Amino acid sequence: MANDNRDALLYTAAAEIKETLAALTARPGLFSEENFASRAEVLDELEFHVLDRLDGLLAEKLPAELSNLRNQATALRGELEALDQRLFQRLRALIRAGQCTPESLRALLEAYAGPPEPGSSPAATEYDALDTLTNGLFIDLAEPLATEAHDPEMVYYQKTPARIIFEMAAKISAHDTFYDLGSGLGQVPLLVRLLSGATTAGVEIEPAYCRYAQACADALRLTRVRFLNADARAVDYADGTVFFLFTPFTGQILARVLGRLRQVGQHQPLRIFSYGPGTQALAQEPWLRRLSPAGGHLYQLAEFRNG
Ligand SMILES: C[S@@+](CC[C@H](N)C(=O)[O-])C[C@H]1O[C@@H](n2cnc3c(N)ncnc32)[C@H](O)[C@@H]1O
Structure with missing residues (x-):
């Protein structure tokens, strides 16, 4: 039975x-x-x-x-x-x-990946076909593991969803110099370079991530994109006009880095994009003014300007 x-x-x-x-x-x-x-x-x-x-x-x-x-x-x-x-x-x-021009590449990738899934909400980090497609643009190496133990204020690696990077790149021009602070495996500076024509840089404390990102740039023969293996507190950002933070660090580290950006902003207009829980801390900074979307969700792209 x-x-x-x-x-x-x-x-x-x-x-x-x-x-x-x-x-x-x-x-x-x-x-x-x-x-x-x-x-x-x-x-x-x-x-x-x-x-x-x-x-x-x-x-x-x-x-x-x-x-x-x-x-x-x-x-x-x-x-x-x-x-x-x-x-x-x-x-x-x-x-x-x-x-590929920035416009033609964007059109091609968006057409291949199709629109965002209906009903997708920004309540958390969500990935879709655009992520799978853009991941495929970069080399087929196995993703490296972090080799160094870091300060608890340093946030572990997680990717920004490709849709957020596309949204940000549409607001950046070829004249900008863009920094991703805590750039992980490098997809943000790589995609912003490709989709906007800006000069881009990634700052990443983990050497294995930085090497991987540079290998991706080299494999695509990209110029005007570089990866700095450094602590974001120690970098000279004097040439930067646009910065991005996907919640890379918190507490004292974030305060020190924002202090550096504030100094840079005394000489030139800056735009700072943020994604994830770190947006709350940026919204508390008296020298930053939040543009769209005011009071929006943490898992939306937030844009700030100095002054
Ligand atoms: C949440 S991930 C963001 C990765 C990347 N921006 C992206 O969206 O694909 C945070 C990254 O910041 C790096 N990080 C943390 N503290 C750092 C510091 N003080 N200086 C430079 N990088 C740091 C981590 O190693 C990690 O790769």
């Missing part, structure tokens, strides 16, 4: 997974290179609704039908990932050859 039940459950699971797999494979346009957004969605669903589910059943002795489904799903995943790789290589080649 127990075996009958188990067989019936496996039979039902196999029928459902087969149906899901057939529906995913039949998505219109899935195999055309530019349909990145649809592929990203299918890859996600394949992982969660097919492969993970099959893995859950793997504890059972799999009937041949289920292991066939597993092979089909793995083959589909491989085919879709290979298409994405070809797309990434083509985009990298365009960038290396200097064939």
